[in-house]
Amino acid sequence: MNRTQKKSGLRRVSGAGAAAVAVVGRKARRNDGETVAMTLRGLRESVGRTQGEVARKVSMTQPQLSRVEARSDHLISTLRRYVHALGGEIEVVAVVNGARIALQKV
Numbered sequence: 001m002n003r004t005q006k007k008s009g010l011r012r013v014s015g016a017g018a019a020a021v022a023v024v025g026r027k028a029r030r031n032d033g034e035t036v037a038m039t040l041r042g043l044r045e046s047v048g049r050t051q052g053e054v055a056r057k058v059s060m061t062q063p064q065l066s067r068v069e070a071r072s073d074h075l076i077s078t079l080r081r082y083v084h085a086l087g088g089e090i091e092v093v094a095v096v097n098g099a100r101i102a103l104q105k106v
Contacts, residue, residue, distance in 0.1 A: 040069045040082060047086050057085035076106055 055065040058081045092103040
């Protein structure tokens, strides 16, 4: 069972079923056994970038990037471009029977 705790506008998620997204920014740092969960907007803001700056890096307009941030369903390739523009990388982790398995080539 997942446990969530609201702290400073970020949602901390722990437990065997937690989605794994590693974030290293000015405000969010991953601690052992804990995953920081946030929206794309929250991630962008945590590293101090504007929509315009990120949009230029991913070859979109600012309104297009705004729509990407507002969506609830994303292609992994879109997430990869977005996170790469923030200086990060995407890790996709499947949790099966309590085992965490990093998926390759996704």
